[in-house]
Amino acid sequence: MNVFDAIQARYSVRSYKMQDVEEEKLLRLFEAARLAPSANNRQEWRFVVVKDAVTRQQLMHAAREQEFVGQAPVIVACCAVTDNHVMTCGQPCYPIDVSIAIDHITLQAVEEGLGTCWIGAFYEDRVKKILGIPHVVRVVELLTVGYPADEGLPKNRLPLNTIVMRERWK
Amino acid sequence: MNVFDAIQARYSVRSYKMQDVEEEKLLRLFEAARLAPSANNRQEWRFVVVKDAVTRQQLMHAAREQEFVGQAPVIVACCAVTDNHVMTCGQPCYPIDVSIAIDHITLQAVEEGLGTCWIGAFYEDRVKKILGIPHVVRVVELLTVGYPADEGLPKNRLPLNTIVMRERWK
Numbered sequence: 001m002n003v004f005d006a007i008q009a010r011y012s013v014r015s016y017k018m019q020d021v022e023e024e025k026l027l028r029l030f031e032a033a034r035l036a037p038s039a040n041n042r043q044e045w046r047f048v049v050v051k052d053a054v055t056r057q058q059l060m061h062a063a064r065e066q067e068f069v070g071q072a073p074v075i076v077a078c079c080a081v082t083d084n085h086v087m088t089c090g091q092p093c094y095p096i097d098v099s100i101a102i103d104h105i106t107l108q109a110v111e112e113g114l115g116t117c118w119i120g121a122f123y124e125d126r127v128k129k130i131l132g133i134p135h136v137v138r139v140v141e142l143l144t145v146g147y148p149a150d151e152g153l154p155k156n157r158l159p160l161n162t163i164v165m166r167e168r169w170k
Numbered sequence: 171m172n173v174f175d176a177i178q179a180r181y182s183v184r185s186y187k188m189q190d191v192e193e194e195k196l197l198r199l200f201e202a203a204r205l206a207p208s209a210n211n212r213q214e215w216r217f218v219v220v221k222d223a224v225t226r227q228q229l230m231h232a233a234r235e236q237e238f239v240g241q242a243p244v245i246v247a248c249c250a251v252t253d254n255h256v257m258t259c260g261q262p263c264y265p266i267d268v269s270i271a272i273d274h275i276t277l278q279a280v281e282e283g284l285g286t287c288w289i290g291a292f293y294e295d296r297v298k299k300i301l302g303i304p305h306v307v308r309v310v311e312l313l314t315v316g317y318p319a320d321e322g323l324p325k326n327r328l329p330l331n332t333i334v335m336r337e338r339w340k
Contacts, residue, residue: 036177169218
């Protein structure tokens with residue numbers, strides 16, 4: 001599947017089949033993440049892969065009771081080990097770098113026939129407690145992974161001429 | 171080109187051919203960005219596409235005199251129109267959402283035979299002044315785009331077992 005088709009086909013999957021994700025597929029997702037670029041090659045990304053049903057249920061509660069989170073066969077806590085370095089532009093590196101790695105996972109997942117959903121609606125302290133994640137580590141996103149049981153809707157997006165400007169802000 | 175090959179082939183291109191980027195290719199890059207997911211479909215991303223040589227030289231100075239920035243035929247200021255909404259997890263939406271869109275551009279660029287480089291080393295206030303970007307808008311990254319005149323080196327990355335943990339933090 002080419003890149004453009006994967007980008008078009010990706011959608012936020014909120015219903016999953018009760019079907020395990022093959023280990024070799026999971027490894028390719030994280031290999032895709034591993035190859036991501038990061039500021040000064042800091043590679044702050046760390047991934048805690050959760051398949052255990054009891055733990056997934058706990059994470060569902062920490063993710064504001066979103067039921068589909070617990071229903072997904074795999075939940076990945078996408079973390080950052082970071083010294084909170086801020087780039088010259090004023091942005092901390094770690095949320096950007098971890099997001100690039102996660103995006104690689106989501107597109108590789110499409111290629112593997114899998115679906116994902118980015119989840120920012122969770123209580124970080126509760127997720128850390130559930131997974132034994134040290135206080136200094138940041139949990140940037142949760143990501144559900146599995147075989148989709150739903151279908152994507154047409155994407156509702158702003159038109160290109162609203163988001164792209166030429167030469168100057170207009 | 172499939173997704174995994176594009177992820178493997180992508181590298182930070184810091185030398186560009188003196189060759190224009192075709193308009194239809196540029197449009198596919200931004201179409202790839204446009205289709206990205208964002209928190210609550212906020213779509214904060216805005217892109218100012220700069221081809222003018224004088225402006226590119228000014229941006230090079232604002233990017234801490236990194237010469238290759240001025241040498242690239244296209245520089246994209248990757249911006250966010252944002253109310254600074256913070257997700258339950260504690261992260262602001264906009265750096266994550268804009269990064270996803272930029273990552274789509276970088277992978278689509280590989281498919282188009284183009285190269286890119288993420289640049290966080292720039293003075294945001296100077297870039298805003300050069301491009302007439304309003305004070306409230308954030309410039310998250312600059313992205314150079316063009317045909318590569320260099321070649322990627324083997325990627326120096328942490329091994330998979332350092333970045334992936336099972337069930338709990340270890």
